[in-house]
Amino acid sequence: MDLTAEVLGKRSFCEAVMRARLPKAVFKELKKTIDYGAPLDTAIADSVAIAMREWAKELGATHYTHWFHPLTNVTAEKQDSFMDPVGDGTFITEFTGKELIKAEPDASSFPTGGLRGTSSARGYTVWDCSSPAFVKEIPNGCKVLCIPTIFISYGGEALDHKTPLLRSMDAVGTQALRILNLFGKNPVKVTPSVGPEQEYFLIDKAKYEKRLDLKLTGRTLFGAPSPKGQEMDDQYFAIIKDKVSYFMEDLNKHLWEYGVPAKTQHNEAAPAQHEIAPIFGTTNIANDQNQIVMETLKKVADRTGFACLLHEKPFAGINGSGKHNNWSLSTSDGENLIDPGKEPETNLQFQVFLAAILEAVDNHPELLRMSAACPGNDHRLGALEAPPAIISAYLGDQLGELVNQIIENGEPGTSPKRKLYRAGCSVIPEFKMDATDRNRTSPFAFTGNKFEFRMVGSTQSVAQPMMVLNTIVAEALSDFADVLEKADDFEAAAKQLVVDKLREHKRIIFNGDGYSKEWIEESAKRGLPNIPTMVEAIDYFVTDENIRMFEKHGVLSEVEMRSREIVLYESYAKQINLEALTMIEMSKRQIIPAVLSYEGSLASSVKDLKTVGVSADAQLALIRKIDEQLALLMEATDRLEEITQKAAEYKDDPKAWAFYYHDEVFSFFDTVRTPADKLEKLVAADAWPLPTYEEMLFEQ
Ligand code: ADP
């Protein structure tokens, strides 16, 4: 594949395309909004719409759609063709500024937490010009111009992930500017960035098609462990299979065409698990691009003989998938505010931002935990593979030492310098090692010039966790600015504030092993919350303190928060309900019949053997073993059916409904799964109705 301009960014209505195709004055006006957040001058919309339409048509687009992010973790689109009748039986292609800026989709069929009903369905999508439009292409199929938009209700409440994300970007930018102004700097804008590393599984499509659980719920609800798992440590960064490599080439081509800067790709720790990481970008754009990445992963997999699994825990007993969100703040002058520079000990501005971030995390660990809550992530967090469910921050040697000195002595000493490495072999060059080690067990780790929020689930939209992080950091920066703006001696006050704040928030710093039992005890002593499940985490969202904070920064109103709380509870209940129904279906209609027929064939062989005078003891012993597990499975399946039906009684109270699903339904899954998995190991391979773990994980 040629890495030419033909390929790179060809389907993105990016800045270069706009500059080339828009009248100069229109481009300048649009740039003001994109770069500096100036309100969009709607008078330019017609001109942009014409240029966009012509560009999209040249790429073969016949339709356009407002493309938005409802509260489902996937995107939504309603396509309209560019074709308009003129009235004389002929047609012209039309696309006006009005159509570019606003559309009115029905909002009642999306999760709204009661904000919109079928009788009050109106919703609006409104163009977000800061994220490039793009032409989506199905090879040999439809080509559609996708226009990124926000999605709001008739009452003006946000019904999507993008609106509060954009608001939170404004909030953290505004507060960061207040601090920078005190340091005598005046950049036009401060923007948060994110680089999301996306993990996924790739399995053979034919096997996937035979697994109802994977198709309907995203994870295996049954499946005995494979003899080989990931214990040999031979999968991470391993040689990529040719077939997977062809998939990756196709994936990259599409992503590059969309302008997604896909950069890093490798095999992950579990068999059949991989990762892709694009180069980081402005949070809003990176969030849109992550959605494109997730969609393209699935589509390209489907076309190349694979199924891509994005679920947080598709297979029990081996690692699940996360989405590490690398986050930083940078100015329009190109300065990264999270970069400590060569001498962090003399970099007061960095120290102020570091102290504010630690304050944000320490004051709101529950909220940050909540932001990474989704049903699939309950299988990962705290399960000795991903970060624990306890929030802490890792600073590494250099910063850890600096912060210690400030806490203990009230001022920084000298920080450890980067060591020179000598391999002891003449052919290997010397090099300077990083000042900071890595900690893969920390949920919030400093990694040189950014923080890596490692808790987020692989299916999740980047927007929710980033919206929370931006807001809590905005809150801390705002409190810092309130103090510092009043100070007579700014520098002395800033130094003192750093000392006070680092002392106050010492407990949130943890550089050790986050998977260890000792940390669970130690963090409890420090008073850090350990919230293992999604249903418990949701409870920490709508508190008086959080309502005040989200409203103060204009990110979410109380009404919006309450609706999101309901959506979260309902999404949990619905997912577990789906898993229960799928389990019942597979048990009753696939596993039990297969075992019965295998048992039947054994029983008739007993008869045959006896007629020729053979005891058939072995067959009888096996039948008894099978029968024991079969009875357990049948009983458990019936019980699961009863328990699941009873959930309807709680439906009017979303919280009680979700808790019922967690405490009664979800917690019963193992009682059904255990006998089924035992049966899998008793029944002949060719009699088992489902592809096994070893077949799915090792026959990619
Ligand atoms: P790792 O070694 O942690 O797996 P990767 O190379 O897979 O790292 O991904 C790191 C991610 O962090 C990439 O998306 C990269 O672009 C992003 N990143 C790098 N610098 C910054 C920064 N200053 N702000 C935000 N993200 C960044």
Ligand code: MG
């Ligand atoms: Mg990585």
